[in-house]
Amino acid sequence: xxxxxxxxxxxxxxxxxxxxxxxxxxxxxxxxxxxxxxxxxxxxxxxxxxxxxxxxxxxxxxxxxxxxxxxxxxxxxxxxxxxxxxxxxxxxxxxxxxxxxxxxxxxxxxxxxxxxxxxxxxxxxxxxxxxxxxxxxxxxxxxxxxxxxxxxxxxxxxxxxxxxxxxxxxxxxxxxxxxxxxxxxxxxxxxxxxxxxxxxxxxxxxxxxxxxxxxxxxxxxxxxxxxxxxxxxxxxxxxxxxxxxxxxxxxxxxxxxxxxxxxxxxxxxxxxxxxxxxxxxxxxxxxxxxxxxxxxxxxxxxxxxxxxxxxxxxxxxxxxxxxxxxxxxxxxxxxxxxxxxxxxxxxxxxxxxxxxxxxxxxxxxxxxxxxxxxxxxxxxxxxxxxxxxxxxxxxxxxxxxxxxxxxxxxxxxxxxxxxxxxxxxxxxxxxxxxxxxxxxxxxxxxxxxxxxxxxxxxxxxxxxxxxxxxxxxxxxxxxxxxxxxxxxxxxxxxxxxxxxxxxxxxxxxxxxxxxxxxxxxxxxxxxxxxxxxxxxxxxxxxxxxxxxxxxxxxxxxxxxxxxxxxxxxxxxxxxxxxxxxxxxxxxxxxxxxxxxxxxxxxxxxxxxxxxxxxxxxxxxxxxxxxxxxxxxxxxxxxxxxxxxxxxxxxxxxxxxxxxxxxxxxxxxxxxxxxxxxxxxxxxxxxxxxxxxxxxxxxxxxxxxxxxxxxxxxxxxxxxxxxxxxxxxxxxxxxxxxxxxxxxxxxxxxxxxxxxxxxxxxxxxxxxxxxxxxxxxxxxxxxxxxxxxxxxxxxxxxxxxxxxxxxxxxxxxxxxxxxxxxxxxxxxxxxxxxxxxxxxxxxxxxxxxxxxxxxxxxxxxx
Numbered sequence: 001x002x003x004x005x006x007x008x009x010x011x012x013x014x015x016x017x018x019x020x021x022x023x024x025x026x027x028x029x030x031x032x033x034x035x036x037x038x039x040x041x042x043x044x045x046x047x048x049x050x051x052x053x054x055x056x057x058x059x060x061x062x063x064x065x066x067x068x069x070x071x072x073x074x075x076x077x078x079x080x081x082x083x084x085x086x087x088x089x090x091x092x093x094x095x096x097x098x099x100x101x102x103x104x105x106x107x108x109x110x111x112x113x114x115x116x117x118x119x120x121x122x123x124x125x126x127x128x129x130x131x132x133x134x135x136x137x138x139x140x141x142x143x144x145x146x147x148x149x150x151x152x153x154x155x156x157x158x159x160x161x162x163x164x165x166x167x168x169x170x171x172x173x174x175x176x177x178x179x180x181x182x183x184x185x186x187x188x189x190x191x192x193x194x195x196x197x198x199x200x201x202x203x204x205x206x207x208x209x210x211x212x213x214x215x216x217x218x219x220x221x222x223x224x225x226x227x228x229x230x231x232x233x234x235x236x237x238x239x240x241x242x243x244x245x246x247x248x249x250x251x252x253x254x255x256x257x258x259x260x261x262x263x264x265x266x267x268x269x270x271x272x273x274x275x276x277x278x279x280x281x282x283x284x285x286x287x288x289x290x291x292x293x294x295x296x297x298x299x300x301x302x303x304x305x306x307x308x309x310x311x312x313x314x315x316x317x318x319x320x321x322x323x324x325x326x327x328x329x330x331x332x333x334x335x336x337x338x339x340x341x342x343x344x345x346x347x348x349x350x351x352x353x354x355x356x357x358x359x360x361x362x363x364x365x366x367x368x369x370x371x372x373x374x375x376x377x378x379x380x381x382x383x384x385x386x387x388x389x390x391x392x393x394x395x396x397x398x399x400x401x402x403x404x405x406x407x408x409x410x411x412x413x414x415x416x417x418x419x420x421x422x423x424x425x426x427x428x429x430x431x432x433x434x435x436x437x438x439x440x441x442x443x444x445x446x447x448x449x450x451x452x453x454x455x456x457x458x459x460x461x462x463x464x465x466x467x468x469x470x471x472x473x474x475x476x477x478x479x480x481x482x483x484x485x486x487x488x489x490x491x492x493x494x495x496x497x498x499x500x501x502x503x504x505x506x507x508x509x510x511x512x513x514x515x516x517x518x519x520x521x522x523x524x525x526x527x528x529x530x531x532x533x534x535x536x537x538x539x540x541x542x543x544x545x546x547x548x549x550x551x552x553x554x555x556x557x558x559x560x561x562x563x564x565x566x567x568x569x570x571x572x573x574x575x576x577x578x579x580x581x582x583x584x585x586x587x588x589x590x591x592x593x594x595x596x597x598x599x600x601x602x603x604x605x606x607x608x609x610x611x612x613x614x615x616x617x618x619x620x621x622x623x624x625x626x627x628x629x630x631x632x633x634x635x636x637x638x639x640x641x642x643x644x645x646x647x648x649x650x651x652x653x654x655x656x657x658x659x660x661x662x663x664x665x666x667x668x669x670x671x672x673x674x675x676x677x678x679x680x681x682x683x684x685x686x687x688x689x690x691x692x693x694x695x696x697x698x699x700x701x702x703x704x705x706x707x708x709x710x711x712x713x714x715x716x717x718x719x720x721x722x723x724x725x726x727x728x729x730x731x732x733x734x735x736x737x738x739x740x741x742x743x744x745x746x747x748x749x750x751x752x753x754x755x756x757x758x759x760x761x762x763x764x765x766x767x768x769x770x771x772x773x774x775x776x777x778x779x780x781x782x783x784x785x786x787x788x789x790x791x792x793x794x795x796x797x798x799x800x801x802x803x804x805x806x807x808x809x810x811x812x813x814x815x816x817x818x819x820x821x822x823x824x825x826x827x828x829x830x831x832x833x834x835x836x837x838x839x840x841x842x843x844x845x846x847x848x849x850x851x852x853x854x855x856x857x858x859x860x861x
Contacts, residue, residue, distance in 0.1 A: 062296035079146040093372035099139035114482030127424035133200030133417035154203040158478035161195035175442035175598035177224035177628030182237035189241020191431035198428035200417030209288025210263030213640040217268035218541020221579030228287030235291035258303030271304035298338035321350035326365030339367035339402035351706020357381040367399035439606030447594040459525040468530035476599035477537030484535030494602025516564035531558035532577030539747035546676030546752035548635040566590035585667040626655035636675035676752035679846035686729035692743035730840035742828035760848035773833025787816030809849035812857035
């Protein structure tokens, strides 16, 4: 803890801190001093200095190297074969493996993704999880290895043991950030660890340490705050809670994720490009890792995003393939001695890599590779790469050493999952009182004109809005399933906000109408509207350009329900249930009181605790929460809101107290329906390959393209490289058999309205010789949502004639069923025979369908 507090202090401040710590330790002892420090960090702004770091700092971990353990690990590694070592580095998903596979392939780890349960039974009890964990453990003990190495199971326990029915769901991180209470966070970490051990699992993919800077990012609610200092304090506390010293039976292995910069991508695009400077990355985005490592975090998950330090003209590329970050910064400079795990199929996003093969990621510093379903071919490819010398044996040995080190520190050797005191306990899944307290501290009161809140008992209450009686909406994403959308209300164990209101106000005094249609508001004393977002998780939650931040444009039903009840002579209290701060001026104007309730989780009654006075007319539970993210006053952002004070309605740290008088005047409305006004929309060119990355299908492989592609496997069918032709940036490809090039996103996005009017898909192409087979251009927007266009005749006509620009009206694709509001692949060119061409400068342009050289939907001019 002392190292944590001194980390970013100037020398003088550090000396003062040393004296302070000596006095604390002398008075309370070491444990008491640590507890005092955590409990007295009242605000991230006062807990650490703002002194700027110039380089990645050395962090002293709470868990030190044990020489005896290292000697034992060396002995084990010396007796392992290459196959056994690579097996330890492999992590499949439980849907795709059996216990026998763990034995046969020496698998070091398994995971279950969001929406996977033992036997695919969502209602599985804690005992069912433990039974499967025991089978995997027994399988890892039943190999022909000289030394048996236990398998470790990892799970996304994001806000509680959130994949398990019956487990308490805490508020998501964005709400916890509003509590400003590291001690509470440590308690939650302990409760999560206990809940996870009840299912026989001992590794948690948490906490997320992203420093979110842009509400357009769909994972904003996974970030504690836009302020790295608060994230740092919380990271330390959460890891302490989860891991402790790794000696207690409630402890689990923690994961600091995602390294690094996922919360600061340009435009808030998930898996996008972080364009911050090196200083900003070290001093802002990385703060959480400093806290986590000081507390002893044992694993790090690499991030999907890229990093391009634009100011320094240094493009680091994808995190999963960057040795400078994963090895030099993380392991060598910061001194992290645990292991790095990749994210779900993330190695495929590294240039030249595929889902089942990426020597570059391992060489960069990834120690364990998450390959959910392609794990067998990954093992085969990796062994081959080691034998060829593409990956050195020393790198493999280092990865295995790190994995074994963590397993030994966690006490996994010789202990079955079922031998834990919590194993199989349904009661251990629950921490309702703690979760209720967390909700109390997380809600933020943004408006309370005429001091409408708290409400006196005995009032007639009209409750409206889609989220009042919805465990699904109040829990959000990463709840029982990945996106949180594949659930039924009956899947949840807990209380809705409506049930809490009825409990507090008396059921006889409460009437609920989701839409408020046909209800006479005059019959009630107060209206409580519970509105907000519906669940989403990574990717699907992005508010991608050209969409605005306006909540009402994405959820018009919420504006409508408020219009039904507002200005009827009765006060309106709005509870906004959402995973981020969005533009809501219209909703705030229609409300007398407006509360950011975030995503409170399973304990909806806790929300109601803050809304009503006691029977004696006093405040029952006060509002104390403060915004962990600034709240926007405009519908469109041209940069991250953290860098736009003029775009902020409520600044970071804002929050009214229960008795605080503040009359918020009517807010100016921003009625823009699109944040994109240009007539041209780039899809793939020299500057823009982030929204729709290029991939190449070669033989049976699909690889991420990063400027060059060589034939490296016997079944490969294409080689390529970036070239300059006539001043234009193109990708030159030579297929010897069937293949494809496509610009495709992981998640759907909307085509800007400004490019749709008589718009066309345009691209440049230089065809070396006439195609030998059929060449098809296609566009798709997901399952059963695609269109194709036969280009064979056109490419034959222009073969050998230099660069041509092909323009295909968007209407041709729409006529075949493409939905421009949810486009995934705007450009895909496939051949079924040998073909040589150069292609690039792909975009959409308004009005281009009118051009004389634009093709018709039949393929002619």
